[in-house]
Amino acid sequence: xxxxxxxxxxxxxxxxxxxxxxxxxxxxxxxxxxxxxxxxxxxxxxxxxxxxxxxxxxxxxxxxxxxxxxxxxxxxxxxxxxxxxxxxxxxxxxxxxxxxxxxxxxxxxxxxxxxxxxxxxxxxxxxxxxxxxxxxxxxxxx
Ligand SMILES: [Zn+2]
Numbered sequence: 001x002x003x004x005x006x007x008x009x010x011x012x013x014x015x016x017x018x019x020x021x022x023x024x025x026x027x028x029x030x031x032x033x034x035x036x037x038x039x040x041x042x043x044x045x046x047x048x049x050x051x052x053x054x055x056x057x058x059x060x061x062x063x064x065x066x067x068x069x070x071x072x073x074x075x076x077x078x079x080x081x082x083x084x085x086x087x088x089x090x091x092x093x094x095x096x097x098x099x100x101x102x103x104x105x106x107x108x109x110x111x112x113x114x115x116x117x118x119x120x121x122x123x124x125x126x127x128x129x130x131x132x133x134x135x136x137x138x139x140x141x142x
Contacts, residue, residue, distance in 0.1 A: 005029060006068060006083050013066045023048045024059040034072055034080040034091075034100055074100065074129055092130040 004012070007025045011017050027044035028035070035043065041056045060081055063069040072080045074093045090108070092101040108128075116123040 006063070009068055010063060010066060013068065015062055015066060020048065020051055020055045021059045023051060024056055028069065028081060029083055031082075034074070034082050036078040036080050040081065072127070072129070075131060090128045090130070092132060094133065095131050096133050
């Protein structure tokens with residue numbers, strides 16, 4: 001559980017909180033996966049059927065500008081979103097089922113920093129997506 005809700009953090013960061021944004025924030029926060037804009041709209045419309053795609057886009061852009069959400073590109077041409085939290089993780093995308101597996105590897109995190117340092121940079125952010133199919137030839141079910 002997050003200490004502060006996405007909405008609280010958006011408000012604290014100075015974002016304008018409208019009733020539409022409340023609904024969209026809650027829908028994203030309740031999403032345990034990585035919804036794209038259409039999926040998020042469908043979920044948010046369960047609370048507010050009048051919600052427009054444009055307000056979802058605008059809200060996500062505002063949240064992104066405030067560094068409160070992550071925008072992912074998992075290679076299928078659809079941007080996916082997730083609430084930003086302190087625990088960093090990377091993603092493995094099952095190319096057969098489309099399932100997204102989250103993982104964290106301390107060695108990998110250290111390696112990313114070493115690579116950046118070797119290239120003369122201090123790491124500010126990173127995003128890594130692995131793509132694979134189940135090694136046993138069958139898709140894993142969650
Ligand atoms: Zn994730």
